[in-house]
Amino acid sequence: MDALPVVVIAGRPNVGKSTIFNRLVGRRQALVADTPGVTRDRKEGQATVRGRAIRIIDTAGLEEAAPDTLYGRMRASSESAVADADLVLFCIDARSGLTPADEHFANWLRRQGRPVLLVANKAEGRQGAAAAMEAFSLGLGTPLAISAEHGEGVADLMSEIADRLPPTDLPPVQKATRRTRREQAEGEEEDVRPPGPLRLAIVGRPNAGKSTLLNRLLGEERMITGPEPGLTRDSIAVMLHDDQGPIQLVDTAGLRRKARIDETLEKMSVSASIEALKMAEVVILVLDATLGVHEQDLQIARLIEREGRCCVLALNKWDAVEDRAATRQAIKDRIETSLAQMRGIPVVAFSAMTGAGINKLLPTVRRAYDIWNRRVATGALNRWFEMMIERHPPPLVDGRRLKLRYVTQAKARPPTFIVFGTRTDQLPEDYQRYLVNGLRETFDLPGTPIRLLLRASSNPYAKS
Structure with a gap:
């Protein structure tokens, strides 16, 4: 994605930049609300114009503010994105007309030496298109009147973007992908496609240091950080590479208890965080080590386990x-007591602020990912199964002993096992835990969720 041409959407707050971003990428990827300053961190996505892939970056609103303030940090992030742009979409609100802030940042953009396309958003109908012509006075060329909310003029916008980007040949990767899709349509195996990056999400309570951790892993100030809790509102995905390959790293908004979530915007942020967790393969649960394990941390860990994702516990600060x-x-005692279903969860202690101990995190993530993908040979599995039954036979139910015949692994990601026998639906939960703990210890599956499914053998003499 780094080799694609970069199109940056910039402008003052509440002119509809995130709505334009969603239109271009073709889905509701960025949070949108009728509130100024919803977007704080740069949001990246991919779009296609005239068959050519481009990288779209949504930015925070440009505002005049001191560098050490939140809005100053947001502006610095937006300016950094503009500096790397192949094309800047400078957006204004045609409905409210030009403002001194529009004129100020138009002058600033001219000094940056980047190609600029002036976009007059919220120009619904004839009156809106006429109002957009006022933007001629900015000296950035002919304004393009659109309404991102209603989809008016978006096709023209994509055409203008394609015209203004430097010409280039189709990247070889895209050509290979197209050939693969044709081959798949003709019945080729799915695994001819190259493997994708490891999907890694960073979750936790507000102010645990999630964004600082992402910045430390990237080696740059990609996310806005500060002492204010809840700075991150949307889920932000970036690409990272370690010795073993690419990682898609997603920073998320802090997760609080439902009873404390009041505002609609925060509910949207929490929903985006949970969706990012569900799409991940490995989840880093960040805790503030100075505060210990909070009940909300345990609730997040249980959600990770229910979704079947492997987890690494990160003790920040x-x-x-x-x-x-x-x-x-x-912390170890609390985890073993309250998260028995994730026994052996890996724990890494570090300081995201100073970087001390951070080098242990990604190797631990890779090990947890390998365990999550692990498969056990059927022969070894059933020898273990016989030993477990001999050591501790299933209990009597209604005066009759349950018969467990054999076990097999149905899948990995997470490791899922099926036990076959008679009347398995009556197998007590404590005996199921006995089998799960035995699987975890014998086959070295610490920390990862383990699924145990029960299947009863059919009775040929039962009446239909």
Whole structure:
């Protein structure tokens, strides 16, 4: 995605930049609300214009503010995106007309030396198109009147983008992808396609240091950070590479208890975070080590387990912990007591602010991913199964002993096993836990969710 031409959407707050972004990428990827300043971090997506893939970046609203303030940090992030752009879509609100802020940032854009396409959004109907002509005075060329909310003029916008980007040949990767799709249509195997990146989500409560962690892993100030809780509102995906290949890293908004979520915008942010968690393969649950394990942290961990994702527990702000041995033991005890279904979950302690210990995180993520993908040979599995039954036979139910015949692994991601026998629907939960713990210990499956499914053998003498 880094080699694609970059189109950056810029403008003052509440002119409809995120709505334009969603129209261009073809789905509701960015949060949209009738509130200024919804977008804070740069949001990236991919669009196709005239058969050519391009990279679209939605930015925070441009505002005059001191550098050390939140809005100052948001503006610095937007300016950084503009500096790398092949084309800037400078958006204004045709409905409200030009403002001094529009004129100020138009002058600033001219000094950046980047190609600019002036977009007058919210120009519904004839009156809106006539009002858009006022933007001629900005000196950025002919304004393109559109209404992103209603879809008016979006096709013209995509055509203008294609005209203004430098010409280039179709990248070889795209040609290969097209050949693969034709081959698949003719019945070729699905696995001829190259594997995608590992999908990794960073989740946790507000102000645990998730965005600081992402910036530390990337080695740049990609996300806006600060002492204010809840800075991240949308789920932001970026690409990262380690020694073993690409990683799609997603930073998410902080997850609070439902009872404390009031505003519509925060509900949207939480929904985006949960959706990112569901789409991930590995989830990093970030905890503030100075506060220990909170009940909300445990609720998030249980959600990760229910979704069948593998989890790495990240103890951030480790440099601020005074008694590290006692803190680590207290966290370990709480996890073993409250998260028995994730026994052996890997724990990494570090400081995202200083970078101390951060080098252990991605190798731990890779190991957790390998365990999540692990398969056990059927022969070894059934030898283990016989040993477990001999050591601790199934209990009597209604005066009759349950007969468990054999076990097989149905799939990985997460490891899922099926036990076959008679009247398995009556197998007590404590015996199921006995089998799951035995699987975890014998076949080295620490921390990953394990699914145990029960299948009863059919009785040929039963009346239909």
